[in-house]
Amino acid sequence: MPNNQTKAITQGAMMIALFLVLMALAYYVPIVSIVAFFVAPLPLAWYSATYNRNLSIGVTIVAIVASIFIGNIMILPFVLILATTGLVIGDCLRQQKSKLHLFLATGTTILLTFAIQYLVLVRFFNVDFIKDSLDLARKSYEKSMEYSASITGQELPREQMDQMFNLLEVTLPANITISMFFLAFLMIAVMLPILKRLKINVPKFAPFRDMRLPRAILWYYLIVLSINLFVQPEVGSTLYVIVLNLSMVLWVLLTLQGISFIHFVIDTFNYPPFLKVLSTIVAIPLYSFVLLLGIIDLGFNLRDWVKAKSEK
Template sequence: MITEAAIQLALFAVLFLISLYIPLLGMIATFFLSLPFIIFTMRHGYTYALVLLVASLIVSMLIGSVFSLPAALMFGTAGITIGALLRKNKSRYVVLLASAFVFLINMIVDYIISIKFFEMDIIQESFSVFRDSFQTAMQIMKGMGQEPPQQLQEQLEQGLELVKYITPTLFVLAAFLLAYVTMVVSVPILKRLKLPIGAWPPFRDFMLPKSLLWYYLLVLVVSLFPLEKGTFAYLAVFNIYYLLQLLFVVQGFSFLHYVANKKNVSKGVVIGGTILCLFLPFLLYLIAILGIIDLGFELRKRI
């Protein structure tokens, strides 16, 4: 066990080194940072994996700096969570949900620490950089004798204001994306190592709990009341609404995949149609409505 811990620690060190100092390859290596912890946890349990995590934090600080600790902690804890649940033969959807929650907690804690102790708000700085770039582009257009359209500037401000309000939703989406990609790149390697990984349940059988419909109805009722922009209540209702809409879109796609399977529609057509819908916002809205109807009236039982 000590020998394997040393091997996994060395593997983590190499991946962490690549992620820090090699630009393009580093982005790919980042998604494999949890892999050593997944493998070690599945073989020896999460108790010993926590010792490996402590050692990896020390190594990450030696390779990078104190600022490298949050990344090592985030991918380490997520890897231990994935490994511990896979070891217990939990459903991959459960593993995805739990690991996304771990990623989300790490991201929120890192964001709070960066504001409180380092006085650095990454989100606000990103907005400032984007505004400066936009203003520079506008100045270049004026220099070329073209007057920038006022409507374009208004749309930019509205877009930035929307992004600012849905920042919590973006955090959740980023956490799920990190968890999903981590699992996707890790599963083939775990399979080659003959570790028990289970299988993804068919997407067509995915069903949300019906209780979400009541939450959605409650959010719609609350949104009828005048809420002051920027307040906690406004942000909470705004973000819960968007998250529920995204969940109902997933439910709608699951229903369409179920129908396609029943009608023997080829997988190529189903995948192509799904990708096409992702680029057409009005179709996504219709699919969300379809998901709500499917969840409320159990359309699948009528097919």
């Protein structure tokens, strides 16, 4: 037992040191920073997957505190997100949770950590970096429009620009949520193959063509659509903001379902693989059609019909 505990402490110290090195690279080295950012949670994920939760939490806390000494206080927000992400990923792997559970837990952790830090900055330090970023974007856009108008003689109506930025501000919750879960997906995609090589048992993700959303998503979409059609929330009201943000998240999910169905059709009929890339690119401007395809696939299970056609 003492030997095991000594080994756990020793490996914990090694993982903390490796985490700090990766954080320093992510924070200070411009070109390497992107790669270092995605692999920085790896040491803590490995440790959390190998040892029990109490030891893993202790090592994570020490890593967070020690990270302050490799830089200034500005590094702390990144450290909190990456350290807690590594802890959660490793904990899910140790408990042998499903791939869906791992993805949801990771995305929720990143989102909550980001939201808590944002609220602390706004509440106690009166720093709203999201608002400041939007103001900066608005000023930059205004200058670019003024420059464009001076060349072409055509000026974008002020109302149209205000509507665009107001819509962007209202839909920030949905945009942030989608971004955080996309970040979680990228981190999992990068780290799981490495953890597998390090002898950690990792779940396998099914091919994208087999992606199937819960059918309840369809009911949520119908409820939101009904509110938009029959209640018609007043612009700027709380209900309007909630419905608009839910709509955006559901649009993205159902569009992904539609793209997945297209990939399924391409594989089922053995069409050239490059059509997957082409169809995914084309799906962006034609998202309305792809979204409808996702709704039909989810509601009527088109895949069985396609599979039956391919067997004839």
